Amino acid sequence: MGNSFELGMAELEKSLTISELRECNDFTVNYGLYLSDTQIRELAARRFEALRNTGRVEFKKGILKKLIAEFCDSPYITQDNYEETIIELQDSFYYFKNESQDRIPDDELISFMKRSFDGRCQGSLEYLSGTTLEELCRNTRYGLETDGDDLF
Amino acid sequence: MEEKCTAFSAPILSGGGEVLPQWEIYEAYNRILCLLPEQVERYTMGDSSSVPVELAEELLKSVCFTFRVLLKSGGASLSDLKYGDIDEAFRTGRAAIERELDKGRALYKRALESAPAVQNISYADTLRNLGRFFEKYDSRFFAHEIPCSIDYQLCHNLPDGLIGVEYINEYLRRIIIENDFCGRFNAGNIGKVLRSFSPHYKELLVNLYEPLAVNACGLAVVKGDIRALSVSEKDRSELYNEFRGLPRDCAVQKLLSAARRVCAELNITEREEVFYLEETARNLYPRLAVAVASGGLAGVFTGEG
Numbered sequence: 001m002g003n004s005f006e007l008g009m010a011e012l013e014k015s016l017t018i019s020e021l022r023e024c025n026d027f028t029v030n031y032g033l034y035l036s037d038t039q040i041r042e043l044a045a046r047r048f049e050a051l052r053n054t055g056r057v058e059f060k061k062g063i064l065k066k067l068i069a070e071f072c073d074s075p076y077i078t079q080d081n082y083e084e085t086i087i088e089l090q091d092s093f094y095y096f097k098n099e100s101q102d103r104i105p106d107d108e109l110i111s112f113m114k115r116s117f118d119g120r121c122q123g124s125l126e127y128l129s130g131t132t133l134e135e136l137c138r139n140t141r142y143g144l145e146t147d148g149d150d151l152f
Numbered sequence: 153m154e155e156k157c158t159a160f161s162a163p164i165l166s167g168g169g170e171v172l173p174q175w176e177i178y179e180a181y182n183r184i185l186c187l188l189p190e191q192v193e194r195y196t197m198g199d200s201s202s203v204p205v206e207l208a209e210e211l212l213k214s215v216c217f218t219f220r221v222l223l224k225s226g227g228a229s230l231s232d233l234k235y236g237d238i239d240e241a242f243r244t245g246r247a248a249i250e251r252e253l254d255k256g257r258a259l260y261k262r263a264l265e266s267a268p269a270v271q272n273i274s275y276a277d278t279l280r281n282l283g284r285f286f287e288k289y290d291s292r293f294f295a296h297e298i299p300c301s302i303d304y305q306l307c308h309n310l311p312d313g314l315i316g317v318e319y320i321n322e323y324l325r326r327i328i329i330e331n332d333f334c335g336r337f338n339a340g341n342i343g344k345v346l347r348s349f350s351p352h353y354k355e356l357l358v359n360l361y362e363p364l365a366v367n368a369c370g371l372a373v374v375k376g377d378i379r380a381l382s383v384s385e386k387d388r389s390e391l392y393n394e395f396r397g398l399p400r401d402c403a404v405q406k407l408l409s410a411a412r413r414v415c416a417e418l419n420i421t422e423r424e425e426v427f428y429l430e431e432t433a434r435n436l437y438p439r440l441a442v443a444v445a446s447g448g449l450a451g452v453f454t455g456e457g
Contacts, residue, residue, distance in 0.1 A: 051202065058202035059189035097202065105199035 017044040028072045054094040076123025092129045099137040180233040217296035218245035259324035266331035278304035307362045330361035341381045348454040365432045370453040372410035382455035407433040
């Protein structure tokens with residue numbers, strides 16, 4: 001009984017994510033970005049995979065809409081790499097929530113990711129997760145200065 | 153949610169009290185589960201949409217514990233949880249926990265006031281730490297936790313399944329019973345018995361009540377001076393003769409009668425205190441049987457000589 005209920009909850013959350021992602025197309029289209037139904041389903045599925053891989057649980061709305069809203073105006077994101085970039089950003093987000101011991105609020109982490117992605121990382125996801133976010137989380141854990149505002 | 157949340161948290165709902173049918177628990181549990189997203193949001197103060205699974209589990213355990221306290225207090229029935237306003241029930245549950253906390257504070261005050269004038273490091277540390285429980289206890293998010301360390305061993309262990317404020321209140325009830333018993337004796341006499349029990353009793357993790365209770369029961373058997381507490385060599389010899397060759401049931405009955413005599417002599421009338429001493433006397437039998445078989449009672453009844 002418990003399991004069927006939890007599966008039902010998961011399905012409900014998945015459908016919520018899908019409808020949210022469809023709404024995102026309304027504003028991303030202004031930046032030449034659009035997600036097809038297949039891509040939307042893939043992104044929603046990857047959300048749960050990312051949560052499972054990082055040992056986290058999420059209720060109600062996820063962070064995909066926030067990520068898309070923040071990153072859609074990035075000069076380094078095009079229709080060709082849009083889906084792939086959002087998937088990687090989502091994975092990095094949950095990973096670094098853990099690494100920062102949940103000390104960085106969602107909005108601040110997303111905002112930092114965007115500043116670094118457009119700034120120091122120049123659109124490199126590897127640089128973002130390999131150096132910049134590592135540094136941020138290390139500094140957060142040690143209570144050091146974390147505001148790396150380095151827009152070029 | 154992860155499957156293990158169900159496995160961990162549902163028993164909390166039914167634990168520590170009456171046994172409820174499994175399917176009824178899960179029906180109520182499914183509704184309780186709906187409260188978790190709000191609890192997560194309150195905990196993160198809206199800063200984070202996700203939390204580690206371990207944290208979600210702890211928050212869920214706390215919610216389940218809150219309902220358990222509510223059910224045990226009679227503030228709601230299981231059908232209220234299944235069909236009623238679950239948010240309202242949760243608020244009532246939190247109020248029930250606050251009432252338990254108030255009871256706990258009063259018990260803690262009594263425990264401090266009744267503490268015997270005997271030096272023992274673990275006893276003193278534990279009493280101090282119990283006070284910290286009331287400062288650190290988080291009834292909103294981690295009501296099932298016991299945020300303090302308890303080293304001192306009571307004479308009778310607490311039943312399994314007690315957690316959070318329920319555990320602390322039961323621990324305090326028992327320590328008060330032990331304190332009250334110790335408080336009926338002269339501090340000098342207590343010191344003598346404990347020194348004969350172990351010269352290093354001040355530093356060791358020993359229970360202060362048990363050696364006194366055992367000696368008092370022994371003295372009651374040989375009609376000695378219970379208040380003096382000390383069992384002499386002559387008393388031990390008499391006790392040996394009393395219990396040698398005695399069948400188990402007769403020996404236990406003799407010990408229980410002795411416990412009742414102790415209560416009468418010391419004017420112990422509270423039902424819980426009488427029962428506690430009777431349990432101590434009943435639990436004494438295995439040690440006594442081994443000591444009688446080995447030919448001496450010096451390790452059971454202590455004192456000068």
